[in-house]
Amino acid sequence: xxxxxxxxxxxxxxxxxxxxxxxxxxxxxxxxxxxxxxxxxxxxxxxxxxxxxxxxxxxxxxxxxxxxxxxxxxxxxxxxxxxxxxxxxxxxxxxxxxxxxxxxxxxxxxxxxxxxxxxxxxxxxxxxxxxxxxxxxxxxxxxxxxxxxxxxxxxxxxxxxxxxxxxxxxxxxxxxxxxxxxxxxxxxxxxxxxxxxxxxxxxxxxxxxxxxxxxxxxxxxxxxxxxxxxxxxxxxxxxxxxxxxxxxxxxxxxx
Amino acid sequence: xxxxxxxxxxxxxxxxxxxxxxxxxxxxxxxxxxxxxxxxxxxxxxxxxxxxxxxxxxxxxxxxxxxxxxxxxxxxxxxxxxxxxxxxxxxxxxxxxxxxxxxxxxxxxxxxxxxxxxxxxxxxxxxxxxxxxxxxxxxxxxxxxxxxxxxxxxxxxxxxxxxxxxxxxxxxxxxxxxxxxxxxxxxxxxxxxxxxxxxxxxxxxxxxxxxxxxxxxxxxxxxxxxxxxxxxxxxxxxxxxxxxxxxxxxxxxxxxxxxxxxxxxxxxxxxxxxxxxxxxxxxxxxxxxxxxxxxxxxxxxxxxxxxxxxxxxxxxxxxxxxxxxxxxxxxxxxxxxxxxxxxxxxxxxxxxxxxxxxxxxxxxxxxxxxxxxxxxxxxxxxxxxxxxxxxxxxxxxxxxxxxxxxxxxxxx
Ligand code: HEM
Numbered sequence: 001x002x003x004x005x006x007x008x009x010x011x012x013x014x015x016x017x018x019x020x021x022x023x024x025x026x027x028x029x030x031x032x033x034x035x036x037x038x039x040x041x042x043x044x045x046x047x048x049x050x051x052x053x054x055x056x057x058x059x060x061x062x063x064x065x066x067x068x069x070x071x072x073x074x075x076x077x078x079x080x081x082x083x084x085x086x087x088x089x090x091x092x093x094x095x096x097x098x099x100x101x102x103x104x105x106x107x108x109x110x111x112x113x114x115x116x117x118x119x120x121x122x123x124x125x126x127x128x129x130x131x132x133x134x135x136x137x138x139x140x141x142x143x144x145x146x147x148x149x150x151x152x153x154x155x156x157x158x159x160x161x162x163x164x165x166x167x168x169x170x171x172x173x174x175x176x177x178x179x180x181x182x183x184x185x186x187x188x189x190x191x192x193x194x195x196x197x198x199x200x201x202x203x204x205x206x207x208x209x210x211x212x213x214x215x216x217x218x219x220x221x222x223x224x225x226x227x228x229x230x231x232x233x234x235x236x237x238x239x240x241x242x243x244x245x246x247x248x249x250x251x252x253x254x255x
Numbered sequence: 256x257x258x259x260x261x262x263x264x265x266x267x268x269x270x271x272x273x274x275x276x277x278x279x280x281x282x283x284x285x286x287x288x289x290x291x292x293x294x295x296x297x298x299x300x301x302x303x304x305x306x307x308x309x310x311x312x313x314x315x316x317x318x319x320x321x322x323x324x325x326x327x328x329x330x331x332x333x334x335x336x337x338x339x340x341x342x343x344x345x346x347x348x349x350x351x352x353x354x355x356x357x358x359x360x361x362x363x364x365x366x367x368x369x370x371x372x373x374x375x376x377x378x379x380x381x382x383x384x385x386x387x388x389x390x391x392x393x394x395x396x397x398x399x400x401x402x403x404x405x406x407x408x409x410x411x412x413x414x415x416x417x418x419x420x421x422x423x424x425x426x427x428x429x430x431x432x433x434x435x436x437x438x439x440x441x442x443x444x445x446x447x448x449x450x451x452x453x454x455x456x457x458x459x460x461x462x463x464x465x466x467x468x469x470x471x472x473x474x475x476x477x478x479x480x481x482x483x484x485x486x487x488x489x490x491x492x493x494x495x496x497x498x499x500x501x502x503x504x505x506x507x508x509x510x511x512x513x514x515x516x517x518x519x520x521x522x523x524x525x526x527x528x529x530x531x532x533x534x535x536x537x538x539x540x541x542x543x544x545x546x547x548x549x550x551x552x553x554x555x556x557x558x559x560x561x562x563x564x565x566x567x568x569x570x571x572x573x574x575x576x577x578x579x580x581x582x583x584x585x586x587x588x589x590x591x592x593x594x595x596x597x598x599x600x601x602x603x604x605x606x607x608x609x610x611x612x613x614x615x616x617x618x619x620x621x622x623x624x625x626x627x628x629x630x631x632x633x634x635x636x637x638x639x640x641x642x643x644x645x646x647x648x649x650x651x652x653x654x655x656x657x658x659x660x661x662x663x664x665x666x667x
Binding site for chain 2: 041069071074135138139142143144145147178218220221224225226228229230232233236237239240243244246247250251254
């Protein structure tokens with residue numbers, strides 16, 4: 001048994017390193033760490049940061065990026081009250097219908113609605129962004145390696161291009177975007193928003209906060225997942241102990 | 256120790272359909288070598304994983320929509336809106352990886368202890384058929400969420416068939432149900448992905464039937480001589496397998512609850528887009544060794560032939576290995592080349608994940624060549640030339656020789 005466990009752990013370590021290094025080398029640029037509280041076995045989303053991140057998204061990013069998979073009602077996970085959620089939803093207009101006369105009509109958003117996208121379709125989005133498509137951000141944190149650190153790094157990674165590096169018309173130099181030429185103009189700077197909770201809105205703070213918010217948007221069940229996992233694993237440990245004891249007992253007469 | 260029911264209802268059924276007796280025979284009495292190590296747990300773990308995949312899969316299918324414009328959204332709907340949908344989906348996605356881990360260990364166990372040798376050749380073949388069906392099932396399952404890797408993985412792999420001379424292009428069009436991977440492809444993949452696991456279940460029954468016909472192999476590789484060598488499956492191996500299962504489920508849970516996307520690819524969280532090719536198209540980790548072999552030669556047909564050849568040689572294994580001794584415990588040279596072969600497979604996995612450029616191409620060729628050298632040259636030669644260690648007289652003699660203390664303390 002001991003031998004099996006040792007050989008399996010060695011095999012597991014080797015293969016994880018192999019797989020890990022295989023993945024790592026793909027995005028060769030080393031990312032900055034956003035020092036997030038949602039990492040690790042027990043990490044949870046920083047509610048205050050996520051709420052501020054929502055503000056950054058709504059006031060800055062939403063001009064170009066949709067968030068079409070996130071329903072307003074789920075914002076209650078971030079500590080918003082039902083009334084606050086209703087107010088946030090109602091600040092958007094939705095086209096609904098047809099009514100009984102066959103007409104489409106405008107109505108304020110409801111908690112069951114999802115964030116509306118800024119452009120009617122992909123072509124409209126490209127036309128407004130010099131041909132580039134601002135991706136929907138609902139899943140961006142899972143659609144990139146180390147998504148939370150990646151978003152944080154890109155948002156804080158706009159710099160002057162090194163001497164000799166060619167940045168084409170309509171592109172911007174970014175230290176962390178693959179290829180470095182990104183079509184997104186630097187969206188954030190100090191005081192891009194005014195935080196209602198008194199937090200100082202530095203570029204770094206805004207980038208951190210919106211990264212927390214987008215990580216939640218991509219993986220809203222993370223906390224439930226980790227909590228369930230803890231219970232399941234504790235249960236399995238006890239179960240394994242019991243089975244082991246029974247096994248010892250049953251096998252004690254075999255020689 | 257045949258089955259004699261006391262309960263009259265059981266008797267009534269048994270008289271008409273002796274199924275309870277059959278199960279009793281298979282899961283209770285089945286005389287099993289008494290020296291099986293934990294390496295023998297992986298067969299039953301594979302069975303458990305098949306059930307996990309079928310159960311989670313059937314529930315997922317209740318919420319999933321196989322249409323190019325809705326598949327991705329329906330998976331996100333499962334992740335966000337369906338009660339415990341995230342759990343179901345992560346179980347199914349990570350479950351596939353766990354299934355392959357378990358089956359790979361199961362296969363390497365068979366290689367080490369010579370479980371493929373007479374009279375277990377058919378058993379080995381049925382195992383390989385299961386393995387092939389698993390690969391087909393997992394490949395088509397990965398297409399269903401309709402992310403970027405789903406689409407491009409499907410495109411690359413189905414395109415392999417175009418390497419077949421003359422009819423290749425027609426076959427690809429026929430597979431796709433159109434002129435590119437599209438809605439008809441997604442629909443048929445869903446249909447087949449639902450069907451194949453049940454076929455696997457059928458082959459597993461044959462696999463176990465065949466197993467029970469000659470009995471399990473064991474770490475000594477010796478045949479069972481008499482009753483001294485065996486114990487009934489229940490309670491000895493049921494409880495041992497249950498302990499193994501609990502440990503395995505802990506391993507599974509670590510991925511499931513704490514790193515559910517570690518084994519996947521981030522690109523699959525971007526909806527499929529036929530106009531944007533991802534920077535690197537890589538298959539799931541369990542296909543990487545075969546992917547490395549596929550790319551080892553510059554010629555498409557050659558690569559495809561080698562890749563299928565890599566599995567075909569496994570079918571020929573019982574005849575390629577010339578040694579009459581089963582277990583590597585008594586075959587010092589085979590033991591050595593076995594471990595080198597394991598390393599070679601790890602190397603192929605690594606190389607499969609790398610872009611085919613620079614030195615990786617050469618390493619890929621060396622590792623591929625070694626795979627076939629092991630199977631086609633070393634295995635037959637070692638079998639003929641090696642001097643095996645002396646074999647114990649029987650399984651129980653081997654067990655006793657290892658447990659002097661237990662023997663003293665043991666009571667009848
Ligand atoms: C769905 C996948 C599979 C299931 C459910 C399964 C199940 C089992 C079970 C329950 C056993 C008996 C316990 C054990 O020996 O571990 C067994 C034995 C065996 N399996 Fe499988 N198996 C699967 C796949 C495979 C594959 C892919 C191979 C090899 C290519 C294979 C080769 C064997 C052999 C050779 C034995 C006899 C081993 C011995 O008794 O030493 N199996 N299988």
